[in-house]
Amino acid sequence: MKKIAIVGGGAAGYFVAANLGKTVGQQTVLFEQATLPLQKVRVSGGGRCNVTHACFDPLDLVEFYPRGKKELLGVFYTFQPGDTMAWFDDRGVALKIEDDNRVFPESDSSLSIIEALTKAVDQNKVQLNFSDGVQEIAKVEGGYELTTKSGTHFFETVIITTGSTPKFWKSLKTLGLKIIQPVPSLFTFNCKDPRIEGLMGISFEQTEVKIINQKLEADGPMLITHWGFSGPAILRLSAWGALKLNDCGYKFDIEINFVNQSKDEVFTFLNTKKQIDAKKNVHKNNPFEFPKRFWISILNYCQIDENKVYADLSKKQVEAISTELCQGRYAVNGKSTFKDEFVTAGGVDLKEIDFHSMQSKKIPNLFMAGEVLNIDAITGGFNFQACWSEGYVISEKLKEIYQ
Structure with missing residues (x-):
């Protein structure tokens, strides 16, 4: 038996x-x-x-x-x-x-x-x-x-x-x-936002992601998808925040640092670019390691004219770009199951x-x-x-x- x-x-x-x-x-x-x-x-x-x-x-x-x-x-x-x-x-x-x-x-x-x-x-x-x-x-x-x-x-x-x-x-x-x-527990974040529209497939080697008004944050690679954000940093957040995110109906705001640098560091770096590459076109010269398409999207969002050169960037514009790259806020509305896992x-x-x-x-x-x-x-x-x-x-x- x-x-x-x-x-x-x-x-x-x-x-x-x-x-x-x-x-x-x-x-x-x-x-x-x-x-x-x-x-x-x-x-x-x-x-x-x-x-x-x-x-x-x-x-x-x-x-x-x-x-x-x-x-x-x-x-x-x-x-x-x-x-x-x-x-x-x-x-x-x-x-x-x-x-x-x-x-x-x-x-x-x-x-x-x-x-x-x-x-x-x-x-x-x-x-x-x-x-x-x-x-x-x-x-x-x-x-x-x-x-x-x-x-x-x-x-x-x-x-x-x-x-x-x-x-x-x-x-x-x-x-x-x-x-x-x-x-x-493991899911990606749905997000419709003009800053990432049409940019599916773009990845970032090291990001920091925080959920606003929650003691939840994670770092690691991140990916822009058809529906929003995915990748290890997002999935870690979804695991640690599984219960809290369920409680709020998967509607919350996140803050993303795309460049793994502080806002002050990026602000200083861009001001240095104004001196070194003064006559270079801002749209055509992406100084970061992420793909150029994302750089152009951020510039457009900050209303930087496509003919502008680095020397002509105002303090307010440098501030806006630095904020978007280091403290960009995005509204999440829903989740998607992570593949078949x-x-x-x-x-x-x-x-x-x-x-x-x-x-x-x-x-x-x-x-x-x-x-x-x-x-x-x-x-x-x-x-x-x-x-x-x-x-x-x-x-x-x-x-x-x-x-």
């Missing part, structure tokens, strides 16, 4: 199954409603799979998690990004650390990660039930009754790795677990979980990992790392029980 059920075939569920070993694996069934597993892994990083992040000190690592920081510390001391990299390396997947410390397979294909996981799960003899999602879960004497498309099944132990699925949160609530209302803040309250084992504190033999929990991180491989680490902790506990 199969004793263990894993509900959900994503990163967390598959990593549990991949680390069980044959003795425990043969007692396990994995249920997944889709026809194929690991859908988020498949699309992550544009199909390259940002498998983890090269941050090897758990104390530093937890700082990238707006929710789950305190709880994950012990989990990361058990299994951290270095362990993840070693795990895949041992299974023939060569990984590389990019300049921003994101970790990808050398193949630049998520299939390398998927193949390693599926092979490990197959070797452990875990039974895979695809197109057989769990519709209901009930606590019964001695275990759990799962209702799926294929029928009703009894298991002594259940591992929930269903991701951010409202329907399943409702089922867990009926078991007596507290659910934190989920809201989007949808992440939520919310889920099972972390107070419900014993993080030494990832087991429910009040419901025996019920384990949880991944986005079903109220844990999320910024982009860069951190959300996957939480899945790998939590999944590993669960597999170790299951081997302790059933091996």
Whole structure:
């Protein structure tokens, strides 16, 4: 008789199954409603799979998690990004650390990660039930009754790795677990503004973005898109501000520093340009590293005549340009989901979980990992790392029980 059920075939569920070993694996069934597993892994990083992040000190690592920081510390001391990299390396997947410390397979294909996981799960003899999602879960004497498309099944132990699925949160609530209302965590900012109209695709290497009247700010690369602003700086803000931004209906003002310099520094720099390049046309000579199209847009917004040379810029005009580049204010009205990598803040309250084992504190033999929990991180491989680490902790506990 199969004793263990894993509900959900994503990163967390598959990593549990991949680390069980044959003795425990043969007692396990994995249920997944889709026809194929690991859908988020498949699309992550544009199909390259940002498998983890090269941050090897758990104390530093937890700082990238707006929710789950305190709880994950012990989990990361058990299994951290270095362990993840070693795990895949041992299974023939060569990984590389990019300049921003994101970790990808050398193949630049998520299939390398998927193949390693599926092979490990197959070797452990875990039974895979695809197109057989769990519709209901009930606590019964001695275990759990799962209702799926294929029928009703009894298991002594259940591992929930269903991701951010409202329907399943409702089922867990009926078991007596507290659910934190989920809201989007990673999203881009919608903004219609003449200063960025028609400039989609323009990127900035280092920006500083603040949300006005909120203690929220982030720095990093930024991108102008069809709908407004995206890129790491924006996504970090969306993660840290997930709850507050939801409360204000995603309508708020931001201040952007496009040049990573103070307003005084830019003001002084432009005044120097007036001396050195006095006769040069302002529109035709962009003194900054960002694309010329953005420079011209800012000049037009500041009503700088296209025939004006640097020497003719007034103090007021230099002030206006400096303000736009260092303290530009933009009205955000709405959000857009970040590609296919949808992440939520919310889920099972972390107070419900014993993080030494990832087991429910009040419901025996019920384990949880991944986005079903109220844990999320910024982009860069951190959300996957939480899945790998939590999944590993669960597999170790299951081997302790059933091996």
